[in-house]
Amino acid sequence: MNICGFGINFVNMAKILQANRQFFQASLDSILLLLKSRLSSDIQIIRNYGKLPPVPCFISQLNQVFMNILTNAVNALLDQAVTLKFAVEFQGKDPRDFHYQPSIRIVTEVCSLEPSTPGKPDSRWVRIAIADNGSGLSERAQQQILDSFSVERRAEKETSLALSYWIITSRHGGKFNLRSRNTCNVSDKLETGTEFEIFLPLIG
Numbered sequence: 001m002n003i004c005g006f007g008i009n010f011v012n013m014a015k016i017l018q019a020n021r022q023f024f025q026a027s028l029d030s031i032l033l034l035l036k037s038r039l040s041s042d043i044q045i046i047r048n049y050g051k052l053p054p055v056p057c058f059i060s061q062l063n064q065v066f067m068n069i070l071t072n073a074v075n076a077l078l079d080q081a082v083t084l085k086f087a088v089e090f091q092g093k094d095p096r097d098f099h100y101q102p103s104i105r106i107v108t109e110v111c112s113l114e115p116s117t118p119g120k121p122d123s124r125w126v127r128i129a130i131a132d133n134g135s136g137l138s139e140r141a142q143q144q145i146l147d148s149f150s151v152e153r154r155a156e157k158e159t160s161l162a163l164s165y166w167i168i169t170s171r172h173g174g175k176f177n178l179r180s181r182n183t184c185n186v187s188d189k190l191e192t193g194t195e196f197e198i199f200l201p202l203i204g
Helices: 003-019 025-034 059-090 139-148 151-156 160-171
Strands: 044-049 103-113 123-132 175-181 193-201
Touching (some): 025 103, 059 103, 059 160, 059 193, 160 175
Antiparallel strands (some): 123 193
């Protein structure tokens, strides 16, 4: 594709996104409702929703991203519950030693990011962060996920997180970040967990 053609496609995509501005916080709540059967009563959902403008996006694709990330968070917490149950029933641990409240925290807000080109004004973005306080990911597991985002790996096998990365970065011109901390000290929820962070540009 030549530069002129690429520019036209980018402009067309921007027009489509402008015409599809959405308040997607309701989508997050709808997906949580769909996952309700898998959410045990012990899992706390913490919503920190900021005041957002309508966001230009392909909402059906974003719903798929939210579903993938929230499913990943629920799985992490269910795995953690199994680990704790094993520790109590088979290793003789006292359940009172685990001061642990499984939770999923969702944050939405408008923020500014420094421009990649010096001298240009800061750009405005919508930030969506979805974090669990499960056992976290090992460095190897994190690297495997990051490697799966590459074009070559997606051609071999496309995972739900790799698809989410593509939707955010290629379809929306956004950013998709992963952070995770892994530790054996499951009683300290501040030391464990995985967070997926999405940035969507505010156009116009």
